[in-house]
Amino acid sequence: SLQYEKIYRPDPKMLDRPLDSFARRHLGPSPKNVAYMLKTMGYEDLDGFVNSLVPPDILKKRPLLLEAPAEGFGEQEMLEHMEQIANKNKYKVKNLIGKGYYGTILPPVIQRNLLESPEWYTSYTPYQPEISQGRLESLLNFQTVISDLTGLPVANASLLDEGTAAGEAMLLSYNLSRRKKTKYVIDSRVHPQTKSVLLTRAHPFDIELIEIDTSHVENALEVLKDPKVAGCLVQYPATDGSILSGEVLSSFAEVLHANKGLFSVASDLMALTLLKPPADFGADIVLGSSQRFGVPMGFGGPHAAFFSVVEKLNRKIPGRIVGVSKDRLNKPALRLALQTREQHIKRDKATSNICTAQALLANVAANYCVYHGPEGLKDIAERIYGMTTILANAIQSKFSKFSISNKNWFDTLTIDLNGNSSSKAILNKALEKYNMNLFAVDENIVSLSLDETTTREDLVNLVKIFTDSSDVTKFISEGNEFPVFPKQYARFDKILTDPVFNTHHSETAMLRYLHRLQSRDLSLANSMIPLGSCTMKLNSTVEMMPITWPQFGNIHPFQPVDQVEGYKELLSSLERDLCTITGFDGISLQPNSGAQGEYTGLRVIRSYLESKGESHRDVCLIPVSAHGTNPASAAMCGMKVVPVNCLTDGSLDLSDLKLQADKYKDNLAAVMITYPSTYGLFEPGIQNAFKVIHENGGQVYLDGANMNAQVGLTSPGDLGADVCHLNLHKTFSIPHGGGGPAGAPIGVKSHLIPHLPKHDVVDIVTAVKSEYSIDSVGSAPYGNPLVLPISYAYIKMMGREGLPFSSVIAMLNANYMMTRLKNHYNILFISQESKNRHCAHEFIIDLREYKKKGVEAIDVAKRLQDYGFHAPTLAFPVPGTLMVEPTESENLEELDRFVDSMIAIKGEIEAFIAGEPKGQVLKNAPHSLEDLVSEDWSARGYTREEAAFPLAFLKNNKFWPPVARLDDAYGDMNLMCTCPSVLEVANDDA
Amino acid sequence: SLQYEKIYRPDPKMLDRPLDSFARRHLGPSPKNVAYMLKTMGYEDLDGFVNSLVPPDILKKRPLLLEAPAEGFGEQEMLEHMEQIANKNKYKVKNLIGKGYYGTILPPVIQRNLLESPEWYTSYTPYQPEISQGRLESLLNFQTVISDLTGLPVANASLLDEGTAAGEAMLLSYNLSRRKKTKYVIDSRVHPQTKSVLLTRAHPFDIELIEIDTSHVENALEVLKDPKVAGCLVQYPATDGSILSGEVLSSFAEVLHANKGLFSVASDLMALTLLKPPADFGADIVLGSSQRFGVPMGFGGPHAAFFSVVEKLNRKIPGRIVGVSKDRLNKPALRLALQTREQHIKRDKATSNICTAQALLANVAANYCVYHGPEGLKDIAERIYGMTTILANAIQSKFSKFSISNKNWFDTLTIDLNGNSSSKAILNKALEKYNMNLFAVDENIVSLSLDETTTREDLVNLVKIFTDSSDVTKFISEGNEFPVFPKQYARFDKILTDPVFNTHHSETAMLRYLHRLQSRDLSLANSMIPLGSCTMKLNSTVEMMPITWPQFGNIHPFQPVDQVEGYKELLSSLERDLCTITGFDGISLQPNSGAQGEYTGLRVIRSYLESKGESHRDVCLIPVSAHGTNPASAAMCGMKVVPVNCLTDGSLDLSDLKLQADKYKDNLAAVMITYPSTYGLFEPGIQNAFKVIHENGGQVYLDGANMNAQVGLTSPGDLGADVCHLNLHKTFSIPHGGGGPAGAPIGVKSHLIPHLPKHDVVDIVTAVKSEYSIDSVGSAPYGNPLVLPISYAYIKMMGREGLPFSSVIAMLNANYMMTRLKNHYNILFISQESKNRHCAHEFIIDLREYKKKGVEAIDVAKRLQDYGFHAPTLAFPVPGTLMVEPTESENLEELDRFVDSMIAIKGEIEAFIAGEPKGQVLKNAPHSLEDLVSEDWSARGYTREEAAFPLAFLKNNKFWPPVARLDDAYGDMNLMCTCPSVLEVANDDA
Ligand SMILES: Cc1ncc(COP(=O)(O)O)c(C=O)c1O
Ligand SMILES: Cc1ncc(COP(=O)(O)O)c(C=O)c1O
Ligand SMILES: O=C([O-])O
Secondary structure, rough: OHHHHHHHHOOOOOOOOOOOOOHHHHOOOOOOHHHHHHHHHHHHHHHHHHHOOOOOOOOOOOOOOOOOOOOOOOHHHHHHHHHHHHOOEEEOOEEEOOEEOOOOOOOOOHHHHOOOHHHHHHHOOOOOHHHHHHHHHHHHHHHHHOOOOOOEEEEOOOOOOOHHHHHHHHHHHHHHOOOOOOOEEEOOOOOOOHHHHHHHHHHHOOOOOEHHHOOOOHHHHHHHHOOOEEEEEEEEEOOOOOOOOHHHHHHHHHHHHOOOOOOEEEEEEHHHHHEHHHHHHHHEEEEEEEOOOOOOOOHHOOOOOEEEEEEEEOOOOOOOEEEEEEEOOOOOEEEEOOOOHHHHHHHHOOOOOOOOOOHHHHHHHHHHHHHHHHHHHHHHHHHHHHHHHHHHHHHHHOOOEEEEEOOOOOOOOEEEEEOOOHHHHHHHHHHHHHOOOEEEEEEEEEEEOOHHHOOOOHHHHHHHHOOOOHHHHHHHHOHOOOOOOHHHHHHOOOOOHHHHOOOOOOOOHHHHHHHHHHHOOOOOOOOOOOEEEOOOOOHHHHHHHHOOOHHHOOEEEEEOOEEHHHHHHHHHHHHHHHHHHOOEEEOOOOOOHHHHHHHHHHHHHHHHHHHHOOOOEEEEEEEEOOOOOOHHHHHOOEEEEEEEOOOOOEOOHHHHHHHHHHHHOOOOOEEEOOOOOOOOOOOOOOHHHHHHHHHHHOOEEEEEHHHHHHOOOOHHHOOOOOOEOOOOOOOOOOOOOOOOOOOOOOOOOHHHHHHHHOOOOOOOOOOOOOOOOOOOOOOOOOOOHHHHHHHHHHHHHHHHHHHHEEEEEEEEEHHHHHHHHHOOOEEEEOOOOOOOOOOOOOOOEEOHHHOOOOOOHHHHHHHHHHHHOOOOEEOOOOEEEEEEEEOOOOOOOHHHHHHHHHHHHHHHHHHHHHHHHHHHHHHHHHHHHHOOOOOOOOOOOOHHHHHOOOHHHHHHHHOOOOOOOHHHHHHHHHOOOHHHHHHHHHHOOO | HHHHHHHOOOOOOOOOOOOOEEEHHOOOOOOHHHHHHHHHHHHOOOHHHHHHHOOOOOOOOOOOOOOOOOOOOEHHHHHHHHHHHHEEEEEEEEEEOOOOOOOOOOOOHHHHHHOOHHHHOOOOOOOOOEEEHHHHHHHHHHHHHHHHHHHHOOOOOOOOHHHHHHHHHHHHHHHOOOOHHHHHHHHEOOOOOHHHHHHHHHHHHHEEEEEEEOOOOHHHHHHHOOOEEEEEEEEEOOOOOOOOOOOOOHHHHHHHHHHEEEEEEEHHHHHHHOOHHHHHOOOOOEEEEEOOOOOHHHOOOOEEEEEOOOOOOOEEEEEOOOEEEEOOOOEEEEEEEEEOOOOOOOHHHHOOOOOOOHHHHHHHHHHHHHHHHHHHHHHHHHHHHHHHHHHHHHHHOOOOOEEEOOOOOOEEEEEEEEOOOHHHHHHHHHHHHHHHEEEEEEOOOOEEEOOOOOOOHHHHHHHHHOOOOHHHHHHHHOOOOOOOOOOOOOOOOOOOHHHHHOOOOHHHHHHHHHHHHHHEOOOOOOOOEEOOOOOOOOOHHHHHHHHOOOHHHOOOOOOOOHHHHHHHHHHHHHHHHHHHHHHOOEEOOOOOHHHHHHHHHHHHHHHHEEEEEEEOOOOOEEOOOOOOOOHHHHHHHOOEEEEOOOOOOEEEHHHHHHHHHHHOOOEEEEEEEEOOOOOOOOOOOOHHHHHHHHHOOOOEEEEEHHHHOOOOOOHHHHHHOOEEOOOOOOOOOOOOOOOOOOOOEEEEOOHHHHOOOOOOOOOHHHHHHHHOOOOOOOOOOOOOOHHHHHHHHHHHHHHHHHHHHHHHHHHHHHEEEEEEOOOEEEOOOOOOOOOOOOOOOOEEEEHHHOOOOOOOOOHHHHHHOOOOOOOOEEOOOOOOOEEEEOOOOHHHHHHHHHHHHHHHHHHHHHHHOOHHHHHHHHOOOOOHHHHHOOOOOOHOOOHHHHHOOOOOOOHOOOOOOOOOOHHHHHHHHOOOOOOOHHHHHHOOOO
C-alpha cells in the first residue's frame, strides 16, 4: 500500500517524475480510501488482500518489461511522445488508393460533439434501451441511410468491416441452403482484401469459392446456373471502377433466384447517392463500408460496415438491429430488436458470432448524412463524378499515351500505361512531385479514386501526371459542360426523405441535435456503468486525443510501409508490451472485436493442427458458463462444440472436463475458457484443466475478456494457454463507443506464430511472413489501428509499476462492494464457508429467490435507472442475476452510492413481497419525466418523490430516463427498423 | 435572394469553391425558408426587404475588400490556412519570461469538457440563475479559491486582467476617500504593464501616482503617512521575484489604515498556496491573475483576473459576484448578487464600468483547483520553489560569475550579470542553445520565472546557462536536501478545505463533475438564446478549434516579435479587415471588453482634444436609452455625462441633442450613440446628429454592440463616426463563455490613430508609434489575442459576399418573428402607421400593460424557461419589456418554436388576468423537477403536464431548470459568496 501511495502521488522532490501522473487520474480510490476499504474487509494492506484473493499457483507477479518509464509517462510527456510518433506518419499526402478507403471530411461539429465527446464514446451497447434512446435514434438513422441508399428494407446497425460483412453474406447464403449449396461465386473485381476474408470464412465449411469475370456475361451466367451455387457477390462499382449494367445485374439475380440462391452486392454509399440502387436489380443483400461518410481512414479502421437485406431475410440478418417499439405508456421508443437471433441466445446454433460492432462510427456516418442531407451528399458525389470524368477525358485525349481500362466509372479509374511508362514510375512521380499516392494494380496498370477531399488543384496535378498537356485547364471545363452522371446508371428516386435528413443543416441545429441525442443516453460521464464482463473503466482524454489527429486519421491502410513509420513503431511496441503482459510470444492485431479474436484464435489453432496433419481435430470443449460468442465462434470455425459442466460453487467441473477430453481425445482441437471465470472467480484448478487438454492433443484458448483481473499478477501465457484474445475495449481502455469500436488482438505461444493471419494487399509490418499464415480475418491488416493509440497510451502511462494496480484496485473495488452488499443479497458462489470468499474483479448478485415472489432481475435493473445507474450485466452468465464489475476507475463515493441504491432497492423488493403498494415502484420503473408529471398518480401506492428521488444524492445529480420501460415483444412482432417511425416517436404525444 | 442561394449552397460544378461552405452552416434559414419568410412579410426578395428596412441615406453597400476569397474560405481551407499561420509562431520555446504570465498545464479533461465544450463556451452571463446553476457553482468555487488563498472573505467572479484589476483597486481607494485623497502609492516592483494601466486610470482624475522603493522601508513609510494617500499597491511576490516580509507589509497596512487608506496587494495564486496570505498583514484588497491555474498564456489573454476584499468593502467590490440565495421552494440556489452596485443600475454613478468579464477562464482556473486539490497544488508549488532555489544555489555558487539580486523568491530570479556578460548574450544563448526565453530587465540584468511545466532537463539547461559547471547534477540534490519553502514566509493554515476541492481527483470523477455542472446550464447547445443587444450567434467549431492549439496558446505576450510572426500576420490582417468593415482607418486590439472599448475610445478622444489644446472639453452626451456601460465609462474618463432625451417613437430627440450640444458647445467632448439604436431601430437622422456634434467641436463615439445589423450594409465610418468599439463577442462570433471572454477593438478615423494606446513592455507590432499614444488600457498589448482567431476565421469564412448576409438574415429573422408576434403583443415603437414599420436585428416586446394587472415581465421571462428557452433581454433598454434578438444563426423551426411559446404564454397571461387559477403557472415558473414531483399539487389550478410540457415539442427536447425561481432579496440581505454553502446547496433536501 506504500507502493500505491508512491504510484498515486508523485513526490515533488523527485524531479525525474512529472507531477501530472496518470495513475492518480485513472484509479478511483485515494490511498486513504484504499486503507479504509481494506480495513472494512479486514486487511492490513494490499499485498495481504491480493495474496488471499489470487490462488498462490496463479499469482506470478512477473515484472512487466514495458517500453516506458517504470512509473509510466506523465500525461503531457505522453502527448509529446505521441506527437513524435504521429509525425513519423506521412499524413499530408493525398491518398487516392481507394479500394474501400477514401478521403473524407469529418464535419468539425460532429468531430467535436460526437467523436470527441465522452458522452458518446463512453457509453455501452444500448441493451438498456430506456437510457440509450439517443444513440438508438442515431443508429436507426444509420439503418435508414443504408436502407434508403441500397433500396433494401432491412439494415443492421453495423458490422465490423466490408470483408467480414461479405463473409456474413456468404455464410447467410450457405446456411439458407441448409448448407447444401457448397459453391459461392465472386466477381473477380471484388476488392482484394474482401476476397481474402471470404477465403478465410469459406475454408471451415469447405465452401468452394469460384471467381468469375463478370465482363463475360454468358460465361458468368453459366457458372451461376449450377444449383450448387449458394450465392454470388459482385462489387458495384467494382474495384477497378467499372459499373455493371442493370441488365447484367438483373440477369445474375434471376439465375440465382431460380435456384434459390442469394445475390449479394458490395457497394459504395457515396456512389449510391447517384447510382441506381442494387435492390432495383434483384439484390438480396447489399453490404459495404460507410467509412467515407466522415470517418477517418485511420490506417484501416475502425469503420462501420453496413448490411441490408430483403424483407424475407429480416430474421437472418447478422448483428444488431435497432427497431421501434413502445414503452409502458405506449409512447414509441427504440431498442435492439430480434435479439433472439444473436449468439448470446443461439450460441453454437448462431449463424454469426458478431457481438461488439462499430456503433460509434456508424453514428458518425449517420450524422454526416443528417448534416449534409440528400442535396449535400449528392453535391459531393456529383463533384467527385465530374472530376473523375474530366480526368478520364484528359487521359483519353491525344495528350496522353495511356488509356482507361474501365468503360465507366463513378470515382475510380484504372489506367493502362500501355507500356509507355511503368506503374512504379507513375507512382513515384505522383508522390514526389505532387504528394499523392496512387495504387499499382500491376507493373503496367495503376488505379486511383477521387473523393470528397479532391480539389481542383489535385485534379490539375493528376492531369499533369497522366498527360503532357501544359494547359490542363482545358479539360476542366466548368459550368455548362461539367460532366453529369449518365442517365443510364442514375437513380431518380428521392433519397433520405425523412425529416431528420432535411432539418439539421446549420451548425447550430446540428449541435443541438447531437446534444439532444447525447442527453438521452447514460454514459460514464453520468455515473458508474458496473457491467460485469465489460470493464467500463476510464477512457481518458489523453488516450483519446490522438484519435482525431490527422497524423493517425489520414493514413490509408495500403499506404507504402515507408510512409507509416509512426504506426509501425506504435504497433510494434504495443505488440511487445502485450507480449510482456500476457506472457505470449506473438501477437496479431488484426481481429477487431472479441468475437473476431476468438474466431482468429481458433482458426490459428486449426491451422496449426492441420500443419501437424491433424486437420480432423475439430472438437472444441466449452464450459456451459461461456459467453455466447465462444460457441458461436467455434461453430463458425466448423468445430463441434462440446459443453463442459460447472459445479455448484461456480467452478469448472474438472472431472467432466477430463471425461469429455478423454471421450473426444482423437478429435480434440481446443478448449475455450474464460479466466477469471465468467462468474468472476479465480479458479484454482485452471492449470490442471490446461494440462488435461494438452495431454489429449488439444490447444488451450483463453477468452481474455476478464484480463483486467490478471495484469501484472498472472497471465494467460504463464498459466499455460496457447492463445488468448485481449479485449482492448475492456482491459486496455478503448471506449465502448455505444457498441463498438473494439480491438481484440490475439496473443499466441511461439508454435502458433507462423499461423497468424496475413494480408493479401500489404505485408504485415510487425510480423514475419510464413507459408502457414491463415488468410485475413478482416479487411484491414491491423484491425482498428486508429484506436490502438488508446491502449498504447494506457499501458505507457500506467507503466510497469502502475499497471498491476489497475487489476488490484479493480478487485479491491469489487470486493468492497460485495462486502457491503452481501449483508443484503446473496452473492452467487461466494460465502464465508466455501473456497470462494472473494470475487475477482466482478461478482454476481443472485436475485432468483425473488422470482417466485414476483420480482424479476429486470425489475431491479430498471429500477436502478431511477437511481441514476446503468444496470449491471443482466442474466449473464446466470439468468436471474446481475453481475457487477466496478473497475478500478470508480472512486469510493461512487461505489457507495451504487451500494446504497441497491440496498434501498432491497427495501423496495421487501415491500413488494410484503404486498405493500409501494413495491409497485419496481414494476413501473424506470420513471420517465412524462410518467412523473402525468395526472393519474393516485393509484400508484408510492409518491412521485419516492419514484424520482429515492435517495438524497439524486436531487443533486440524476440521469433521467427519457422513456418508460420498453415493450420488447411488441417491437419484435411489429418489426420496424427504419426512420419514418422516428418521426412518429418524436411527434407522438401519447 | 438568388445571391443567397449561391452563397448558401456552392455549385458542385464550380471546382474553385469548396463544398464545405461555412455560410450554409452559419446561417439558419435555407433559401427556401428565406423565400417563405419574405412572403410572410410581403416581400419578393431580400433586396426589397433590405431597402425598405434600412434608410436610403444609411444604406451604403460598399464592397468589403476582405483578405479572403469573395465567397469565403471553406471550412477545411480555413483550418489549413490557420495551421499555416499558427506554425509561424515559435511555440515550442520554453517561456520563462514571467511578469504575470507563466507556463501551465491545462488538464486534458478540463480542456475537452470545458474549454472545448460548447455547453460551456456558448452560454451567456448567468443573469437567469435558474438555468445557470452549473457555471454559478463553478464561479463560486473560483471565488472560494480566491478567498481561501488571499485570506480575504469576499471575492468577485473575475475581472479582465491584472492591470485593470489594479486600476479598480486604485479607484476604489480613491472613491472611498470621496475623491479627497488624490495620491496613490505603488511599489516600484509592481509588474511594468500594471504600472502603465494605473497611469492610464489615474490620469482622468488627476490622481498623483507615487512610485516607492519598498526596500527602503523608512522612506516608504514616510511617503505613506501623507493623509492625501488614498492607498498603496505592492506586488507580493514582486516582479523581481522578491518577497516582502510580513513585518514590512504589516507596517504599510498600519500606516495606511491610520489614515483610512486602503492597502492593496497584487499577488500570485500559485505562490499563495505556500506563502502567508496577504490578509494576515492587513491587506484590504488582493488582486492578480489566475492564468497559471491552467489557462494558456495565449499571447496575453484571455485570463481571469481576481479581486478580493475585506468584509467592509463587500458592497464596493467591482464586477460580478456570485452569491448563495434560495429558490421559491427554499432550496439553496446561486445567483449574481448585489447587482445594484453595477453600472447597468448606477450608470455614471457607478465606480466601475466592468460588464463582460472572464467567466470561462475563471471556470478553467476553478476547475484546475477542483482537480488538483490542495495537495496537488502544493506539490506543484513546492516543486517550482525547489527548482528555483536549486538554480539560485547554482548561480550563487563558485561556478557562476553572476549573482541573484532578489534576496528571496518563490519562482522568479533576477540575475545580475555583474558585467561578466550581457543580457543580450545570455538571452541569445538561452534561446539558441536551449530554446528558452528569458527576460532582459536591462542590459546587465536578466530575470526568469519557473513554472509548472519546468522539467529537470530545463533546470539542467538553466544551470548550464548561468554556471560553467559541467556536472550540473550536483546542484540538483534530490531527496533529503530538496529545498523547502522557508518557514518565515510560509502559511500553515489549511487551504481549499471545502469538499469540492477534495473529491474530484480522478478523471472519471472530474468528468462527471464537469458534466453535472454543464447539464444544469442552458447554452446554445440547447436552444436559441434570443438576448437583445447580445447577439448570441453560432460560435462554430472551426472558429473555436485553434483556441486550444499550442501554437496560439503557448505564446508569452512579451515574447520577441520575431517569434510571433503568426500572430502578427493574423492580427494585422484582422485589423485591415475590420477597417474595411467599419470604414475606419486604424484599429486598436487592446480593449478586451465592450466597456473597455468605450473607455479606450473616450480616452483617445480626450487625448486628441488635449493635443489640440482642448483638454477642458469634458462633456459627453449620452441618450437616456444607452447601455449602462456608456455613462459609467464616460465617468471613468472623468467626463461629465449629459443625458439626451428620446422621442416616444424610440428615436433620438434630435432637437434635444441640438439643445444640449449648443448648451455645452464650449466643453463638448463627445456623444456616445448606439447604432442601430438600443431599441433595435435604424434611426434615419443619425448623420444629422453627428453633424451637430462635429459642428460643436465634439467627437462621435459609436457603441458598436449592434454592429450585427450593419456589416456590409453600412458602417460607423461611412456614417461619420470618429471612433467605435466592436464587440467581437457579439458580431464577430467570439463566444460569450458564460460571461466572458470578450474582445472589443476600437476603430478610429485617421486623426485619432496617433492617440491609440501603446504598451510599455513591448511595441505594438501592428501600429505606428506616436508621441500621443495613451498609456495602456490593459495588461496585454493586444487584449485577448487567443480568441481573435475566432473573429478572424468568421470573417474569412463568410467572405466579402457572405458577410453582409449575416446582417441581412439577422434582420430577416428578427422581422419574421416580430411579424408573427405583433398580432399577440405590442412591439415597442413599431407600428404600421409610425415611421418604424420594421425593426433592425432585434425588437422589444412591451409587457408594461400587464403590470397593473399583476403580470410582470419577469414572470414571462421565467415562464419561458419552462418552454426550454432563455429569456430575451429583460428590462433593457426599457423596464417592463423583453428585447428579442434571434441572430442569423437560428433557423426557421427554432424561430417558430420560440414564437409559438410566446403565443402560448400570451394565453397564460390572459388566464391570469381573467383570474383563472391556471394563470398561476406564470408566478410559479420556472418549474424545477423537484417542484414537479412534489406532493401537494392540488392547490395549483393547473396540471403538472401543463407546467412541464405546455407545448408538444417539449416532450422531445426540453431543458429542465434545476431550481425554482430565485429569491434575490434574501441573498442580498444574507450575502454569502464562498463555497461552504455550496455543500449546503448540494445536501439540502429542503
Ligand atoms: C467473456 C467474453 N468473451 C467474449 C466477448 C465478445 O467480445 P466482443 O463483444 O468484442 O466481440 C465478450 C463481450 O462482452 C465477453 O464478455
Ligand atoms: C449596447 C452595449 N454597449 C456596451 C456593452 C458592454 O460590452 P461588454 O459587456 O463587452 O463590456 C454592451 C453589452 O451587452 C451593450 O449591449
Ligand atoms: O457484449 C456482451 O455480450 O457483453
